[in-house]
Amino acid sequence: MLRRVLSTLVITVTAGLAAIPANAQSQSAAKVQPGEGRPYEIADSEVWDVPDPVSRRGYQVFVALPPSYAKEPQRRYPVLYVTDADYAFPIIRQINRRLNLDGPKVEEFILVGLSYAKGEDGAVSRRRDYTPTPNGPSTAPASAIHGQGQAYQAYLRDQVKPFIAARYRTDAARALFLGHSYGSLLGAQILFTEPGLFSGYILGSPSLWYDKRHALGLEAGYAAENRDLPAKVYLYVGEYEALRKGDRRYSQTVDMVADNRTLEAALRGRKYPKLSLKSEVLNDEDHLTVAPRGFTQGLKYLLPAR
Template sequence: MCKKFFLVFLMFFVGATSAWSETYKPFVLNNTQIVPIHSKFTGRDHELVVVLPSSYATNPNKKYPVLYYLDAYWDTPLLVSTYGNLTYDNVVPEFIMVGLSYPSSASYDKERRLDYTFTVAGEQSGKANLFLDFIQKEAAPLIEAKFRGDKKDRVLSGNSLGGLFTITAAYQAPNFFSGFIAISPAASWDNGALFKLDESYANQNKSLNGRMFISYGTTEYPSFRDPIIQFQKQIEARQYQGLELLNYSMEGLDHTSVKGDGYVRGLMWVWKTKKPAGPSGLERAITGAK
């Protein structure tokens, strides 16, 4: 009897599961698409998670600023939500988002360690120069040719090792990006290699163009947090010509919880000069203003 009862229950469970899957559909982020791309520079497969602004289809001749953000396999839902909130409040212009990602079969931790670090410190590291070539010479030209990205207004962003890569790109690809958002950058990487890069650059250059946002959370692990604070002070003291710098701290936030506030503040900062005129969405809803 027990065996018979179990078989009946199993059949019921399978039927219920099937009915559940037929009744409900998955939640999908609108205006998104994944573009596979093989890089001749890294020699590996990559994916671009392209998120288009809502006006894209109705403005076929318009070019849009572009945010290139790292770790798209983790942060795309956050960025899509943040973008919607900021454009509703009318504090940033419409822009295209391009998430830098890998195929789902990849080991993200290994891939990002290889691509986001510019010096070798252990295995699977130190290939950021090739990844930067991939962005500059393959990803960006594709976005600008097929999706009307504005080559005069590119912003790069990332967290942790992604933040490290973002800052190093400012030195190694001058004038390619107009803005940089480095959230909790791994400033301690390879015994302070970032500090040495800045020092070497400063010995030969007085200018560093772009709007840059560097942040950290006050409750991050001290040995990770304190080098960020030190680097903020170092780059601020340089007083580079052409650099609009915002150093920012997030009270009571740790290493990944900083992303929400970091992206809000960072995006507002890099596009501060392009804040649209007019009221916010809430003001329009309440007053009928346009």
């Protein structure tokens, strides 16, 4: 009788496991954390110091390698560089992991998080490094420094990308950029001044309002001198980022939905042969809630599984 019960249990458990996707089973073994009050660690991640010799500021890059990296030593991978890494790096890593749990939805890639300057508050770093001109908003602290986005762009080009290319098996033709808010303002600056630095861009809720819509001027300047824009671009913004006075769900200061549509219309009107563009207004989202959903849709657009 006991043998019959044990046999039934084995069959039941085995059948239950068979119903779980193999990928989900392999992904379920979480890293054992160190415990004893020590900080939580992100599994399978690396941190490297990559200082900027020009500004003499210390920066770090956070790296997460794809599951197949060690198993396929001849394979090269696209690289996704993300700004505001303290926030975006762990979120995008987990979004990517979950998208592929039940079969591949997104191609594997190397994830590189771009840190704030060492020893600085994030707001200080991003105001300075992600903005294109010194004309910051009136709401910023009087001591705030803006407008060093071109210097940071040069740092990405001359320091970060070569560091990653030398250390990892990267696909040189597929370096991708992701930014949100000021981070995507930086991305827009790169797209319209040095588009070949990246082959694809996820620009989320870009702060196009900055300095009298300076970024839209960059777009017009690029169009005046060029007949093509070889890039794949995903734009997203939240529904509640539209301006609607008196309704607290919506923006009360700037209309980022209208600005996003202006940029989309301008790019479509150029009829660039090698530009692939998708733009979405994501419903029921505001500037603070929209990023994870935008990240997800952007990954699916830029890196669909082959």
